[in-house]
Amino acid sequence: MDGLARTAKRVTPAEHPHLSGMDDGLLDAVVAGTARLTHEQALDILQAMPTPALARWADARCRVLHGDRIRSYVIDRNINYTNVCTARCTFCAFRRGADDHDSYTLSYEAIHEKIGELVAIGGTQILMQGGMNPALPLTWYEGLLRSIKEKFPRVHVHAFSPPEFIEFVNFFDPPGATLEAKLRYVMERLVDAGLDSLPGGGGEIFAHPVRRKIGLGKCDAEAWLTTMWVAHSLGLFTSATMMFGHIEGLADRVHHMGLARAWQDRALAQQGPARGRHGREVGFGHYKAFISWPFQRENTPLGRLPDWGERSGDEGEFPGDIVARAFGFGANPEVDYRTLGPGAAEFGRRVRRSGAVNYLRTQALSRLMLDNFYSIGASWVTMGPHVGQAGLKFGASDMGSVMMEENVVSSAGTTYCLDEAVLCRLIRDAGFLPAQRDNVYDVLRVHDGPESPDLRVRDWSAHRARRLHTQNAASDAGLEVSSAPLAVTVSARAPDAAPVRST
Numbered sequence: 001m002d003g004l005a006r007t008a009k010r011v012t013p014a015e016h017p018h019l020s021g022m023d024d025g026l027l028d029a030v031v032a033g034t035a036r037l038t039h040e041q042a043l044d045i046l047q048a049m050p051t052p053a054l055a056r057w058a059d060a061r062c063r064v065l066h067g068d069r070i071r072s073y074v075i076d077r078n079i080n081y082t083n084v085c086t087a088r089c090t091f092c093a094f095r096r097g098a099d100d101h102d103s104y105t106l107s108y109e110a111i112h113e114k115i116g117e118l119v120a121i122g123g124t125q126i127l128m129q130g131g132m133n134p135a136l137p138l139t140w141y142e143g144l145l146r147s148i149k150e151k152f153p154r155v156h157v158h159a160f161s162p163p164e165f166i167e168f169v170n171f172f173d174p175p176g177a178t179l180e181a182k183l184r185y186v187m188e189r190l191v192d193a194g195l196d197s198l199p200g201g202g203g204e205i206f207a208h209p210v211r212r213k214i215g216l217g218k219c220d221a222e223a224w225l226t227t228m229w230v231a232h233s234l235g236l237f238t239s240a241t242m243m244f245g246h247i248e249g250l251a252d253r254v255h256h257m258g259l260a261r262a263w264q265d266r267a268l269a270q271q272g273p274a275r276g277r278h279g280r281e282v283g284f285g286h287y288k289a290f291i292s293w294p295f296q297r298e299n300t301p302l303g304r305l306p307d308w309g310e311r312s313g314d315e316g317e318f319p320g321d322i323v324a325r326a327f328g329f330g331a332n333p334e335v336d337y338r339t340l341g342p343g344a345a346e347f348g349r350r351v352r353r354s355g356a357v358n359y360l361r362t363q364a365l366s367r368l369m370l371d372n373f374y375s376i377g378a379s380w381v382t383m384g385p386h387v388g389q390a391g392l393k394f395g396a397s398d399m400g401s402v403m404m405e406e407n408v409v410s411s412a413g414t415t416y417c418l419d420e421a422v423l424c425r426l427i428r429d430a431g432f433l434p435a436q437r438d439n440v441y442d443v444l445r446v447h448d449g450p451e452s453p454d455l456r457v458r459d460w461s462a463h464r465a466r467r468l469h470t471q472n473a474a475s476d477a478g479l480e481v482s483s484a485p486l487a488v489t490v491s492a493r494a495p496d497a498a499p500v501r502s503t
């Protein structure tokens, strides 16, 4: 269990709004967990703190929560069960209409086969998300979950992000007078069928002006957060995410983290048994982790917008920052950018991409801002192995998952794929012991001996296109597996290029 869950009565850290975000005394207290950053202080830090200092503070906070010794990873598999989607997010290269020639919905058998391959390499969890496909009834999802639990009872099913749940409510018209009640009805049915936890997909940027521009047909922030609240009330653990580096202002990133923190406070404040599902008493759930990553532009409508500074007239303040200032960390939720003068006119028509340094700064800020989140995940899937590794020095405690398959960001140009040995090596070379964790962040094994996946590799130059981890935990677990080969690339480079070498 994480440190937050163990805390009997958590005291919310005090804010000290009169201090600058750069104040060493304030940051010492943030590191110790006795002070909380305000929105303004967090924005100060993101805008102006030198990168080495920001890394040091975030790393110090991470060490208070997680110690100096181990950093974790998980073996799970992304399964995108359908690419048919009613939404038209402008940053998405994955969705298809039902009539498109390359639209698909996986059969139960195809999904079972993928899970069998995961189990064969010692995997413990599937992350299952899709488009929002109106052709699939609630019984399809229940049948899928039941069949998974029947065949793979020990596999944790981390599935269906809040936008999917909101569309379930729209598609299935469940009983209930409020959104919360309807969500609860659908979620209880899926939990009874085998759903274990919810991923934080679809978080993007919570600020209304941004979300309305990029998430066409996708739920708003309140619906997203309410879905997670319902999940927590059923005793489920979830994660929160943020996708940045597009049209948003820097203050929107801070507002996003602030909302996640506020709803986490609410969940953690629930003491003792939750209301329980179907009368059963369960502990309240909460967010386990926060993961952020920059927008991936390839093949997306949003990615076709010009970069800020590319056109004449782009000399002033970035329009997203102007709109974010007027939005005021949510104080003016209905702000209309068209009333904000000529500087805001290009809002939503220019993107400000985030490179590695900006990504690492944002991730480091999340470690300092989210005092009530246990884990911060490094996003090597989008940023590449070595930026992910650097993330371990910028406040991240977790390297995420080995990657057997990913379809959503890879549709937008990301092609990184790592196996367990490489992931372990990246963690070890960063100065930590790699530790495989489960879905609730309990450590399953610490790789501190010669049998560690990375230390068993004799020739890294020949390792890059090998199968994923050869350990077969399936027979131990008594689970059904597939013998399908799992050739993967462990480098983002061309197959004949030099292999990944961690430094």
Ligand code: SF4
Pocket (backbone or CB within 6 Å): 085, 086, 087, 088, 089, 092, 093, 094, 095, 130, 131, 132, 163, 218
């Ligand atoms: S990001 Fe998700 S919800 Fe949005 S269009 Fe793509 S598949 Fe649909």
